Amino acid sequence: MNNVIKADVAVVGGGLAGINAARRAAELGARVVLLDKARAGTSGPSAFSSGDILCWVPGQDSLGDWVQAYLDAGEGLNSRAWLTMFFEGHYRLVENLAGRGFPFILDGNGNFVRRSGQGPTVKCVLAPMQEFQEKNRQACASLGVTILDRFCAVEVLMQGPRPVGVAGFNLYDGRVSAVLARSVVISTGGCSYRGPFFGQDTAAGEGLAMALASGARLAYMEYGNHYDVGLASFDTCGHSRFAAHGGRYVNSLGGAFHERDETRSRHVYGNALAKAMVEEVRAGKGPIYADLSGFRDRRLAARLMPNLMLALDCGGIDLFGDHHEVVPAFTGTSGASSAGIWIDPGGRTSVAGLFAAGDSACKGMVTGACVGISGISLAWANFTGHLAGQGAAGYASASDGWDGGVDLRELEGRLLSPLGRRAVKGPRDILRALSNEMARADVSLIRSGSRLAGTLGKVSTWRWELENLSGAEDPHELMIWYEAKSSLSVAEATLLAAMERRESRGGHYREDYQDKNPEFDLVIAVEEINGVKCVKFVDEQEVPSVGGGED
Amino acid sequence: MAVERIDHDECTGCLLCAEVCPMDVIRPGENGPRISYREDCQSCYMCVQKCPAGAVEVSPWRVYPLGRIYGRFDPKERWIPD
Numbered sequence: 001m002n003n004v005i006k007a008d009v010a011v012v013g014g015g016l017a018g019i020n021a022a023r024r025a026a027e028l029g030a031r032v033v034l035l036d037k038a039r040a041g042t043s044g045p046s047a048f049s050s051g052d053i054l055c056w057v058p059g060q061d062s063l064g065d066w067v068q069a070y071l072d073a074g075e076g077l078n079s080r081a082w083l084t085m086f087f088e089g090h091y092r093l094v095e096n097l098a099g100r101g102f103p104f105i106l107d108g109n110g111n112f113v114r115r116s117g118q119g120p121t122v123k124c125v126l127a128p129m130q131e132f133q134e135k136n137r138q139a140c141a142s143l144g145v146t147i148l149d150r151f152c153a154v155e156v157l158m159q160g161p162r163p164v165g166v167a168g169f170n171l172y173d174g175r176v177s178a179v180l181a182r183s184v185v186i187s188t189g190g191c192s193y194r195g196p197f198f199g200q201d202t203a204a205g206e207g208l209a210m211a212l213a214s215g216a217r218l219a220y221m222e223y224g225n226h227y228d229v230g231l232a233s234f235d236t237c238g239h240s241r242f243a244a245h246g247g248r249y250v251n252s253l254g255g256a257f258h259e260r261d262e263t264r265s266r267h268v269y270g271n272a273l274a275k276a277m278v279e280e281v282r283a284g285k286g287p288i289y290a291d292l293s294g295f296r297d298r299r300l301a302a303r304l305m306p307n308l309m310l311a312l313d314c315g316g317i318d319l320f321g322d323h324h325e326v327v328p329a330f331t332g333t334s335g336a337s338s339a340g341i342w343i344d345p346g347g348r349t350s351v352a353g354l355f356a357a358g359d360s361a362c363k364g365m366v367t368g369a370c371v372g373i374s375g376i377s378l379a380w381a382n383f384t385g386h387l388a389g390q391g392a393a394g395y396a397s398a399s400d401g402w403d404g405g406v407d408l409r410e411l412e413g414r415l416l417s418p419l420g421r422r423a424v425k426g427p428r429d430i431l432r433a434l435s436n437e438m439a440r441a442d443v444s445l446i447r448s449g450s451r452l453a454g455t456l457g458k459v460s461t462w463r464w465e466l467e468n469l470s471g472a473e474d475p476h477e478l479m480i481w482y483e484a485k486s487s488l489s490v491a492e493a494t495l496l497a498a499m500e501r502r503e504s505r506g507g508h509y510r511e512d513y514q515d516k517n518p519e520f521d522l523v524i525a526v527e528e529i530n531g532v533k534c535v536k537f538v539d540e541q542e543v544p545s546v547g548g549g550e551d
Numbered sequence: 552m553a554v555e556r557i558d559h560d561e562c563t564g565c566l567l568c569a570e571v572c573p574m575d576v577i578r579p580g581e582n583g584p585r586i587s588y589r590e591d592c593q594s595c596y597m598c599v600q601k602c603p604a605g606a607v608e609v610s611p612w613r614v615y616p617l618g619r620i621y622g623r624f625d626p627k628e629r630w631i632p633d
Binding site: 172 | 574578587588590591594608609621623626
């Protein structure tokens, strides 16, 4: 591989959003390089998801009813115009993809099979995501997209305020490369901390940290606190989806608790269930068990989640017959929260030439304060990936390429500096400590100003330790060092925003400010100025100007 | 919760397991695939699914603790001051 590669568009991250962006940009004639630290297509949470893709369908659903239900659930922090654009544009996109042979589950008449879920009004179309992603990867390859697997992207190369590419290193040999590009799409890492539930382990906030360091604005970060439900003793999550289809959770006394009215009536879904679990445990009725004996659609689950079924078979685990202990499974953004890089209706970030998509792009304009809507992450990745690819290709065709060189020696010195440094503390230990801290219900689910400040203090200590006491023995560990660095940056942004929202609204609950306060009918943004994170309130109600989902 | 072993008698050396591993746990080695970073395995079973010879063995059980998810709300925990 050459050390300097030139392209029109560089896409960082090969989950659903990134591959869609790469494919769309290539369809529009751009020369595209797609970068993934693992393997584009099987990387990120998309390939392991349950395949529920939230989709409004004309003729079956009322657009007005859907938009109103989501506005109610968003509690004043989302936008009617965005919702309308998202529902209509995403349906067009799904129809186009199905027409081009992408695998969706269809009934005998060739119509989409649709499944309900948790949320204000939820109907999803279904797709086996591994098959879907393999087809997407093949489509990219046949369009001439250069796919660089095992490339750990570290930073957006900037020329003043302008992004001119992406720098990183190869995971196998540690060789540093620069991909010089006219526009860059960020679609990697979500707002996550390498959580311990499979599919989540790759996400470590890299995209958000890279964007922030390039001057881009993050938004809705206090909502980067999504909880699903996971099994305590082995590594799966997504069980709240089972609960929407006949499964249930019981406490140690065998009593169901999540069906109580006060839990269901709140617009927070995954987080409401997690909070109900915490309250049971707090009342001495833990642990909590899953009872999936009433779960319907087992055959469909096997089609959509082959890896989960393989894990159950190989482990001799009877998920549907036995009662297994479950715990709140903190996923950060993955699975439906609002946090991420601010984007406008063209997929543009606040930095010209830099685009964002998927769990990296904030989805608060459609979800607002609501956390945990079934199928929203895949729908958002599908839609914004397409949007960002289109935008990035358009931007690249209208702008001049960077004709300056790149100082590879300086880049190597900087990017590889932790390599070989004598380490008192391993980056993996720091990342795991952070991941455990952010997953705590008393930090991310039931918050208080003093506890948030306490965690912020720990984050600051870990950052100092990472910079001064930690290093990496080889390129693999160097990747983990950068994952820790990114995760710490994202944690800091999340904690600062959560401290600033001195009220409770939707998925953000403060013990010390338990009521909603109309003074906070505003979006919180986080920016980095001279390496220091700054929090500010912005008015987010703007009107979309472009469509999306077109061929 | 990790890839346990690769049976090199069964392994065909196709290296699909290394190619698809999302966590860079399995790498191509001189004599076929090599488990290089077991501690980072997420037990996603991609390697098992792709292996044409059934040579990869993965355990789904979690080997490291999840941490204190319930924090100060767990009655079994010592109370932690704010």
